[in-house]
Amino acid sequence: MSFFIKGKPALGWVMGLALMYSAQGGNAAQLAAFETPPFNPGERLMLDAQELKWIKENPRVIVATMQFPLYLFKNEQGQWNGLNHDILQRIAQMTGLEFVHRESFSPGELLTMLENGEADMTTLLAMNEERRDFLSFSHAFGGSGWVFVGRDGESSLHSLEQLEGKVLALPARHALEAEIRRDYPAIKLRTTKTYGEARALVESREAYATIENETGVHLYPAGQLQVGSGLEGKWEPDYLAVRQDLSALLSILNKALEAFPAEDMRALRTKWMAGITPVQAPSIWERLSRWGYWCVTVVVVFGLLSLLWNRRLQIQIDQRLKAEAVLKDQLMLQRALMDAIPDPIFIRDLEGRLIMCNKSYEDQFATRFEKLRGTRLTDSAAFPPATAQLLHGEVMEQLRTGQSRFFDRQLMFSGQLREIYHWSVPFYGADGQLRGILGGWSDVGRRLRRCDRFMA
Incomplete structure (x- = not known):
């Protein structure tokens, strides 16, 4: 007994050293797993003469892209990053193709780019009948499911039948839209431009729920929302979607995916997806x-x-x-994600004072956030006094009513008449109390001018 009492400090140190060693070993293995696998020159594909000719005549492939965290997004330097970007880079090394991203800002706009021949392919579309009319899909290389997103405090959703008679918000031309309209006509579908707008409609109680990819849904703050269960039998494989007139490109991509080492694909998915999958409940033996x-x-x-x-x-x-x-x-x-959004984003408190904005908002006002912090719209010299008073009044009215706003408008800004798509939604604290509004705008006129230049 005396030996045990005297030996307890030494035993504690031995246990501590053992735990430190095992933790260091685990961290090292985890970091090793997250490294991007190196390219093996022996992986270059054996292509036939027709495919080689197509690559020589079309060395640049235009990829229709929108920002979807972990799969595709812009980093702080404005460069594309993510799982799909790494996969395209590996295919580029295997084939000699150069993949050039052309950004869109909603699923509907992305599909329009492909329909109009403004892009050759995309990496972000699920397969459905409408899309198969003008797109061809590659072999699947992974995937994830669909999950319900509803209001916090409401009963959790488990099936589409529970939404009959209720409003379901979905981005326009969502992969499940046609199927839901056909098989569940009692569901009231309300389409939006983006997933963010769909979530805002659910938070403002204008919609009962929305449906999102289970990989990305856990990357956004919960706010007034809760993630429900997955849609049974609704799995979304990951594909490369190519215009139907580019059969040679599809053949090249399929050969690249077939030759892609399975261990390298697992390593890439682990690098980007580790840590976002919801933890399963422990078994009784684990407890x-x-x-x-x-x-x-x-x-x-x-x-x-x-x-x-x-x-x-x-x-x-x-x-x-x-x-x-x-x-x-x-x-x-959160700051990096906010600054990566190309459109101006702002957050104002209950008095209409600016408490946060992104880099694009600073650029619009040609100043830093430190000088804008705490200012109201009536304090800004960028708007005519009457316009500033009108905008401030709208902010205070929206804070009073708690309603979301999405509409096109024309405004005088910095001495120029601008045509913008303006949106703003109320946001709430963890206690359920209103904290202010979150909003932003897109310069519709500038986008139209870019499209005109491109078409010209």
């Missing part, structure tokens, strides 16, 4: 094991309390610093 570990830990803690008190305080300080670092990383990620 019993955890309780057993806790019991042993409590016994050890009480036995070594006098020797480990100072160490315990130091561990608490370290944990707090780590938690603060994690929170800071989350805030930096």
Whole structure:
């Protein structure tokens, strides 16, 4: 017994060293798994003469793209990144093709680009009958399911039958839209331009629910929303979609996917998708094991309390610093995602004062956020006084009514008449209280001018 009492400090140090060693080994393995697999020159494809001729005549492939976190998005330097980008880069190394992204801002706009021949392919579309009329789809290389997104506090959705007689918000030309209209005519479909607008309609109670990809749905703040269960039997494989007149390109892509090493594909998916899948509930044996570990830990803690008190305080300080670092990383990620949005985005409090904006908003006003913080629209010299007073009045009226706003309008801004698509939605705190409004706008006139130049 005396040996056991005297040996407890040494035993504690041995256990601590063992845990530190195992943690370091686990972290090293995790980092190794997240590295992008190197390209093996032996992977270059064996293509036939017709395919080689097509590549020589069409070395650049235009990819219709919109930002979808983890799959495709712009980083802080404005460069494309994500799982699909890495896959295209590997295919480029295998084939010699150059993939050039052309950005769109909604699923409907992306489909229109492909229909009009403004792009050759895309990596973000699920297959349905409408799309098969003008697109050909490659072999599948992964996939994910569809999940319901409803209001927090409402009963969780498990099937489409529960939405009969209710409003379902979906982006226009959603992959499931035609099927839902055909098989569930009692569901009231309301289409929007983007997934963000669909979520806003659910938060403002103008729609009962929306449907999103289960991979991306967990990347956005929950707010007043909750993620429900998946749609049974509705799986969304990952495809490369190519215009039907480009059969040679489809053949090349299929050969590249067939030759893509399975371990490299797994490594790429792990690099981007690790940590976003919802954790499954532990089994009863796992729970019993955890309780057993806790019991042993409590016994050890009480036995070594006098020797480990100072160490315990130091561990608490370290944990707090780590938690603060994690929170800071989350805030930096939110800032990066917000700044990656090309359209101006702003957040105003209950008094109409600016409390946050993205880089595009700063660029529009040609100043930094530090100078704009706390200002109202009536304080801005970019608008005529009457226009500024009108906009401020609309903000205060929207805060009073709690309604979302989506509409086109013309405004005098910095001495120029601009045609914009303006949107704003109320946002709420964790306690359910109104905190302000989130909004932004797209310069419709500028986009139309770009389209005119392109068509010319």
